[in-house]
Structure formats: C-alpha cells, structure tokens
Amino acid sequence: MAAPESGDGNNGAARMVTLISSDNTRFEVEAAAASLSQTLQLTILDGGGGGGDGIPLPNVDSATLSKVLEYCIKHAPAAANGGAPNATAVDRAELERFDNEFVNIDQSVLYSLIMAAHNLEIEGLQSLVAKKVADMIKGKSPMEIRRTLGFPDPTPEEQAEMNAHMLEYGWAYE
Amino acid sequence: MSLLLGTSASKKRRAGDEAEEDEAAAAEEEDRISALPEELRLRILSLLPLKSAICTGAVSSRWRDLWARRWPDPSSLDLHLFPENTPDQILESLERRGRRRLDRFSLTIHPRNYSSPNLIEYLRRYLDYAVACDVEDLHIYMADYFMSILCSRLYFPPGTYHLARLSICRIGRVSFDISWGGNVFFSALEVIHLRSVRFVDLDNLLSSCPRLRTLDLRYCEGVRGTIECRHHLKSVTVAECNNVNKIHADRASGLRSFRLSSASFPTYDIPVTAPLQDLYISLRGPYPRKPLSYWIRALPHLANLTALTICSVALRRVYALARFGSPACLTKLRNLPNLKELQLLMFEMDSTNLAHIYVFFRTCRCPQLERLFVQLPKNSHDTSEDISLEMAEENEPDEELSEEEEPHEELCEEEETGEELSKEYETEEELLEDEILEEYMLKDDRLFYEDMYEEDPIDEDISEQSEDDLPEYGLTNLVLAKMMKFKGDYFELRLVSFLLRKATGLKKLLLVAPQGNHMEEFGEDQMDTSRFLETKLSRLERASSNAEIIVSESDHAEIQPLHSDVFAKF
Known part of the structure; x- marks a missing residue:
C-alpha cells in the first residue's frame, strides 16, 4: 500500500511518532513507517502521535508491535516510492528474502501478527501472513492440517464429522 | 478482539513445560486460528487451491463450510440446459455475473435438437467462460448419447492453470492446443474422469498434467493402445475401454488404487512395491485364448490391500494355479492380511465356479475379511460366450473384438515380462503347460464336481480336497455377506450353505433378487417363491447362531461395496 507523499517529515529530519502498546511500552518510529498502517495514517496526517502524546494501541501487545514495526520500517522506503516502480530487482529480492525470514516464526506470534495487521490495516503484512498460514495448510490432509495448526487429537465425534466430510468430498482426498 | 488477543498471548507465555499445560496450549492454539475473524480466515482460504x-x-466444525464462501456468491454453478432454455440467455446471465472466481462449474446439456455447429459454439462459449473464471472443478455432461457423438466437441482454451478436477461425460471430442502450455497445459489438474468420450488424445493429455493423481476412464472406446501412467498417479481406473491393450504404470510407485474392467485382456505393469489398497480385476472375453497368468504375475505385493474385486475368469485362474501350478505362482495372492472386503463378480455360476470360490478361500488367506459381496449372473446357465462380446452398460456400438492376431502378440509379451519376473514363478513354458493341463482337467473336473455336488453333503467334497478344518477358510471374521441377483438356484444355494457353515461370526446375509421379476419365468408368484426360498434357507445349517438371513426384492443402498461400480454386464 502506498504511503502518502506527506509521510516524509516537513522539516529536514524525518518526522517521528510514538506508538504505545497495550502493555504500555512506547515505540518511537518514523511517521513514514507507521503510515503503512491505514489506521495510523489518518491520525498521523492529523498531526497525532508526535511529541509526548503517543498513539495508544490497546489491541497490540509490545512483542507483536515490535514485530509489526520491524516490517513497516523495512517496507517503508519501497512503499514511499509508490509501490516501487523504480525499485531494482536487487531491492525486490532483498525484500522478498526479508519477508520469508520475517514470517518464519512461532505460530502464536503469527496469529498475533495477522490480527495486528488486520486491526492496523497494513495490507502488505496481512497478505504476507495470510500467505504464510495458507502455505502451512496447502497440500495437507485434514489430520495433517490439525497437527500443523496445533489442534489436539480429534474426539470420536470430531473424527466422525471429519469422515463424513471426507466422504462428501471424496475427490479432494484422493 | 483485542482482549482475546491479549489474554491468549499471555496465557501462552505462561504455559510451562508440563504436559497438561501443553495440551491446554494446543487447544488454545486451535481456538486462536479458528477465532480469527471470518474475514481473515476467508482471506487465507482464498489463497488455497480448491x-x-x-x-x-x-478440520473442525468451525471450519466446516467456510471454504465454500471464499469467493463472492455464487462460486459454484450447476447449470442445466433444458430444451426450453436458450443457451444465449444463460450465457448472458453468466456475463452479468462477471468473471469472478469459480470453484465449480457444472453444465448438463439435456437432449434437444441442436445443429452441430451451434452446439459446438455453445460448448466453446461455456467452456471459455468457466476457464476465464479460473474454475477449479469442471464438469460437462451430455445427457443424450447419440447427439454427443455426432456433434459435441470441447476445445480447451489456454489458461486452465487452476483446473484441479475435470469430469467429462459423453462428448465426441476433447482437445486442446498443446503448443500453448507445453507440457504443463493443465498444471494443477489432479483428477480426470472421462466417460464415453469418443476421441481424446490421451497421451498428450496425460503428458500435460504433471500433477495428475487420479485417472478414471470409462467406456472410452476411442482410447487405444498403451496408457502411460506417470509417477504421481495414485489411482487408475480403466473400465470397458476395450481398445486399450496395455496399462503402463511401472513408474507409479505410489499407486494405491487399480481398477481394471475389460473385455479384451489388456496387460499392465505396476511397481512391485506399490502400496495398493484396492484392486479391481474384471477380465472377460473369449476364454482361454490368452493365458491369464500375467494378471497375477503383474500384481504388486498385496499386504496393504483392504478391498478386492475379482471376476470368475480370474478366480478360475487362481484355481488352476493353486491346484496345478507350483507353490510359488500364487505368492502374492496367498497372503491378504489386511483384506476387509471382497467382491466376486460371477459371470457364471456352476459347479466349477463354486469349486473356484472354495479354492480361493482356501488358498488366499484373508483373516481380516469382514464383508463379502457376490454379484451373480443374470442367468444361471453358462453365459461365458454371451459375456465375452457383450459391451457393458453404455451403448457404445458393439465393436467386434478384432482379436484374431492379438493372442500371438500377447504371448510374446508374456514371455518378455516373464523373463523379467520369472524368479519367483515357474517358467512361462510351465505356466502354459498348466494352461493346457487346466483345460484338460477342467473338463474332467466339471463332471467330477457335478457328481460331487449332486451328492448333497458338501462336506464330503471338502474333506476330500483337504483334511483341514473350518478355520482354514479364514472366514471367522466375516460379519456380512451380500449376494446380488440371487435367484435361489442350486449353486447359489450351495454357496449360501457354504457361507452359513463356515462363517462362524456371520451376522447378516443379504440375498437380493434380480431387478425385474425373474420369478415370472417360472410362472410362480412372488409370495410363493420367497416362501419356498425361506423354507429352504431355514433348513440350512448355520455356524453362527445369530446369523440373520434377509431375502429382499430391492437393493439395500446403504450396504454397498467400495467397488460399487460394476462395469461389465452379466
């Protein structure tokens, strides 16, 4: 998602904003990076988040927020270029490498991240994390999916339901 | 949402090493992905192939039907083109829907007098539409068989990258331009069902599907020669495609299901280590023009086999090998440790057939066998000649089996494969000798057995053939037996009697009368006949005290074999 051109500070130094996580940790970050979030972008455009105020994010804990910001900082320059039409192949490859590395994380973090990306409306991050979850599911049997996603073993009732579904859509399990 | 996120994250962190807490954490994990807002879960689903x-x-009840809503409704179209519909109207309404993603597109064309160019043009437009919507599951059916041969054609446009399952029934010609996609034209296609497709370049089709797992061909007379199965294939069905003479599957190392029904004795090869779980062998034709030993020899190990269907022609061969062959020739069939379900296709049912069945149970150990299905012939007299040339079910024109020279080819093939595989078997010469011996013996046998069975106590016969006792038949776990087209003939009753005496744990024996009232032939009314049968049945000795015998006029739809499709007509 393109960040607004105004995301760069008006004065020489980049404009900074402060974000406050649900557990009251303060993060100072460039406005351009924070503006990858559609939700924050409006507040920032209104001049919020500067000085001692900070923008409270009651939905996001500090661990998740630091992860989100890691993503935003990395992607901000490319986003500032308006979807990076002049980005070199090297830059794009570097971003791709970063992305792959970035989602190589514990599942609980992944779910926190997908929720945070959703709440903060960071389109690129949402796609990235959804893609990661989809890749974890792709090509697996229901039992394998359950295991991958960390579900407990199915109860007999659940097993019966599974079997019924598999009968109904037999071809998908062939 | 924030609350949920916060609490579960912190709980997760607190979860220590203890097993109990791990379990709780696992359960929670499930909650977490399932608790994602529907919008997010749909987004994940939209990134998956169908x-x-x-x-x-x-996976769980919270995911049950979500997948079906991943594209804007309707993402599954089931169109029927009835004579009163104009194809243009439907196409217009499709265009109004736009080219949004489609999971499934099914088109059934009901009989109507289309001109051939019109029909071809309509089919093209429907297909183009479905492909433009990146359809993943595509079904095209022509309800009218003759019209379909004359004037239907499916030409696949490029862009079929998402197609995962293709099912086509009664289409004259199926084609695509391979130059568009090279050998990945159908790059995602995993399942192909072709039924009564007149012309299709199967070689090109198969080589354009790098991910194909299931190939199911039925009544495709236009498929000729060798079918080359690639290594991803897990399931192969070739039914009544009587111009196929070889199924070459020796690279399909993961083959789990192999079903073959043919009136022309094609050869096949399967990797010996293929983890075959279900096997269907129905071969018929002018017996004994070709030696049948290959069908046993070319089988892989059958240790994983859970469901088996074999026909009376193959049973005859098992019998011959068991009685006259060397012990090695039946190695693979001798042990069926996991077989749960057996279906016998009895093209004929006389004394020799009965003997074949007994010998099969004695030779092929299936201690886990729970369900037995027997498809009896329509008529009790020897019908082998009728069967050999009769085309099954569908109304393809009866092509005379031009087999005058083929047996010789077959013999050559036999020898070649024989050389590769002969280690555990006797030599081909010996087998062929067996063949002759068998013929010789069977002539005598027939009389022998007939004499035997006329003398009622069948046990005498058994004790003569073997000294061993009941468990030898390995029917101790059999709980259900079902016989289709049961007419109460002498040999049918003998088989019933055999099962009742040998299956010590039998709970239910279903005897289903043929469709249509066969009793009329005898000028008896149904009540009398079934009473007569019941009296007869009630007199039979039973090894299992709670075996219930049910004689019925209609089929029990809920009790069907895994191989419920019987392709041959007999």
Missing part, C-alpha cells in the same frame, strides 16, 4: 480449501472443511 482441494486444500475443501480439506479445511474437515
């Missing part, structure tokens, strides 16, 4: 999306439906 097959994987469907699989999520089985």
Whole structure:
C-alpha cells in the first residue's frame, strides 16, 4: 500500500511518532513507517502521535508491535516510492528474502501478527501472513492440517464429522 | 478482539513445560486460528487451491463450510440446459455475473435438437467462460448419447492453470492446443474422469498434467493402445475401454488404487512395491485364448490391500494355479492380511465356479475379511460366450473384438515380462503347460464336481480336497455377506450353505433378487417363491447362531461395496 507523499517529515529530519502498546511500552518510529498502517495514517496526517502524546494501541501487545514495526520500517522506503516502480530487482529480492525470514516464526506470534495487521490495516503484512498460514495448510490432509495448526487429537465425534466430510468430498482426498 | 488477543498471548507465555499445560496450549492454539475473524480466515482460504480449501472443511466444525464462501456468491454453478432454455440467455446471465472466481462449474446439456455447429459454439462459449473464471472443478455432461457423438466437441482454451478436477461425460471430442502450455497445459489438474468420450488424445493429455493423481476412464472406446501412467498417479481406473491393450504404470510407485474392467485382456505393469489398497480385476472375453497368468504375475505385493474385486475368469485362474501350478505362482495372492472386503463378480455360476470360490478361500488367506459381496449372473446357465462380446452398460456400438492376431502378440509379451519376473514363478513354458493341463482337467473336473455336488453333503467334497478344518477358510471374521441377483438356484444355494457353515461370526446375509421379476419365468408368484426360498434357507445349517438371513426384492443402498461400480454386464 502506498504511503502518502506527506509521510516524509516537513522539516529536514524525518518526522517521528510514538506508538504505545497495550502493555504500555512506547515505540518511537518514523511517521513514514507507521503510515503503512491505514489506521495510523489518518491520525498521523492529523498531526497525532508526535511529541509526548503517543498513539495508544490497546489491541497490540509490545512483542507483536515490535514485530509489526520491524516490517513497516523495512517496507517503508519501497512503499514511499509508490509501490516501487523504480525499485531494482536487487531491492525486490532483498525484500522478498526479508519477508520469508520475517514470517518464519512461532505460530502464536503469527496469529498475533495477522490480527495486528488486520486491526492496523497494513495490507502488505496481512497478505504476507495470510500467505504464510495458507502455505502451512496447502497440500495437507485434514489430520495433517490439525497437527500443523496445533489442534489436539480429534474426539470420536470430531473424527466422525471429519469422515463424513471426507466422504462428501471424496475427490479432494484422493 | 483485542482482549482475546491479549489474554491468549499471555496465557501462552505462561504455559510451562508440563504436559497438561501443553495440551491446554494446543487447544488454545486451535481456538486462536479458528477465532480469527471470518474475514481473515476467508482471506487465507482464498489463497488455497480448491482441494486444500475443501480439506479445511474437515478440520473442525468451525471450519466446516467456510471454504465454500471464499469467493463472492455464487462460486459454484450447476447449470442445466433444458430444451426450453436458450443457451444465449444463460450465457448472458453468466456475463452479468462477471468473471469472478469459480470453484465449480457444472453444465448438463439435456437432449434437444441442436445443429452441430451451434452446439459446438455453445460448448466453446461455456467452456471459455468457466476457464476465464479460473474454475477449479469442471464438469460437462451430455445427457443424450447419440447427439454427443455426432456433434459435441470441447476445445480447451489456454489458461486452465487452476483446473484441479475435470469430469467429462459423453462428448465426441476433447482437445486442446498443446503448443500453448507445453507440457504443463493443465498444471494443477489432479483428477480426470472421462466417460464415453469418443476421441481424446490421451497421451498428450496425460503428458500435460504433471500433477495428475487420479485417472478414471470409462467406456472410452476411442482410447487405444498403451496408457502411460506417470509417477504421481495414485489411482487408475480403466473400465470397458476395450481398445486399450496395455496399462503402463511401472513408474507409479505410489499407486494405491487399480481398477481394471475389460473385455479384451489388456496387460499392465505396476511397481512391485506399490502400496495398493484396492484392486479391481474384471477380465472377460473369449476364454482361454490368452493365458491369464500375467494378471497375477503383474500384481504388486498385496499386504496393504483392504478391498478386492475379482471376476470368475480370474478366480478360475487362481484355481488352476493353486491346484496345478507350483507353490510359488500364487505368492502374492496367498497372503491378504489386511483384506476387509471382497467382491466376486460371477459371470457364471456352476459347479466349477463354486469349486473356484472354495479354492480361493482356501488358498488366499484373508483373516481380516469382514464383508463379502457376490454379484451373480443374470442367468444361471453358462453365459461365458454371451459375456465375452457383450459391451457393458453404455451403448457404445458393439465393436467386434478384432482379436484374431492379438493372442500371438500377447504371448510374446508374456514371455518378455516373464523373463523379467520369472524368479519367483515357474517358467512361462510351465505356466502354459498348466494352461493346457487346466483345460484338460477342467473338463474332467466339471463332471467330477457335478457328481460331487449332486451328492448333497458338501462336506464330503471338502474333506476330500483337504483334511483341514473350518478355520482354514479364514472366514471367522466375516460379519456380512451380500449376494446380488440371487435367484435361489442350486449353486447359489450351495454357496449360501457354504457361507452359513463356515462363517462362524456371520451376522447378516443379504440375498437380493434380480431387478425385474425373474420369478415370472417360472410362472410362480412372488409370495410363493420367497416362501419356498425361506423354507429352504431355514433348513440350512448355520455356524453362527445369530446369523440373520434377509431375502429382499430391492437393493439395500446403504450396504454397498467400495467397488460399487460394476462395469461389465452379466
């Protein structure tokens, strides 16, 4: 998602904003990076988040927020270029490498991240994390999916339901 | 949402090493992905191929039907073109829907007098539309067989990258331009069902599907020669495609299902280590023009086999090998440790057939056998000649089996494969000798057995053939037996008697009368006949005290074999 051109500070130094996580940790970050979030972008455009105020994010804990910001900082320059039409192949490859590395994380973090990306409306991050979850599911049997996603073993009732579904859509399990 | 996120994250962190807490954490994990807002879960589902999306439906109740809503409604179209519809109207309404993603597109064309160019043009437009919507599951059916041969054609446009399952019934010609996609034209296609397709370049089709797992061909007379099965294939069905003479599957190392029904004795090869779980062998034709030993020899190990269907022609061969062959020739069939379900296709049912069945149970150990299905012939007299040339079910024109020279080719093939595989078997010469011996013996046998069975106590016969006792038949776990087209003939009753005496744990024996009232032939009314049968049946000795015998006029739809499709007509 393109960040607004105004995301760069008006004065020489980049404009900074402060974000406050649900557990009251303060993060100072460039406005351009924070503006990858559609939700924050409006507040920032209104001049919020500067000085001692900070923008409270009651939905996001500090661990998740630091992860989100890691993503935003990395992607901000490319986003500032308006979807990076002049980005070199090297830059794009570097971003791709970063992305792959970035989602190589514990599942609980992944779910926190997908929720945070959703709440903060960071389109690129949402796609990235959804893609990661989809890749974890792709090509697996229901039992394998359950295991991958960390579900407990199915109860007999659940097993019966599974079997019924598999009968109904037999071809998908062939 | 924030609350949920916060609490579960912190709980997760607190979860220590203890097993109990781990379990709780696992349960919580499930809650977490399932608790994601529907919008997010749909977003994840939209990134999956249809097959994987469907699989999520089985994962838990919270995912049950979500996958079906991943594209804007309707993402599954089931169109019927009736004579009163104009194809243009439907196409217009499709265009109004736009080219949004489609999971499934099914088109059934009901009989109507289309001109051939019109029909071809309509089919083209429907197909183009479905492909433009990146359809993943595509079904095209022509209800009218003759019209379909004359004037239907499916030409696949490029862009079929998402197609995962293709099912085509009664289409004259199926084609695509391979130069568009090279050998990945159908790059995602995993399942192909072709039924009564007149012309299709199967070689090109198969080589354009790098991910194909299931190939199911029925009544495709236009498929000729050798079918080359690639190594991803897990399931192969070739039924009544009587111009196929070889199924070459020796690279399909993961083959789990192999079903062959043919009136022309094609050869096949399967990797010996293929983990075959279900096997269907129905071969018929002018017996004994070709030696049948290859069908046993070319089988892989059958240790994983859970469901088996074999025909009386193959049973005859097992019998011959068991009685006259060397012990090695039946190695693979001798042990069926996991077989749960057996279906016998009895093209004929006389004394020799009965003997073949007994010998099969004695020779092929299936201690886990729970369900037995027997398809009896329509008529009790020897019908082998009728069967050999009769085309099954569909109304393809009866092509005379031009087999005058083929047996010789077959013999050559036999020898070649024989050389490769002969280690554990006797030599081909010996087998062929057996063949002759068998013929010789069977002539005598027939009389022998007939004499035997006329003398009622069948046990005498058994004790003569073997000294061993009941468990030898390995029917101790059999709980259900079902006989289709049961007419109460002498040999049918003998088989019933055999099962009742040998299956010590039998709970239910279903005897289903043929469709249509066969009793009329005898000028008896139904009540009398069934009473007569019941009296007869009630007199039979039973090894299992709670075996219930049910004689019925209609089929029990809920009790069907895994191989419920019987392709041959007999």
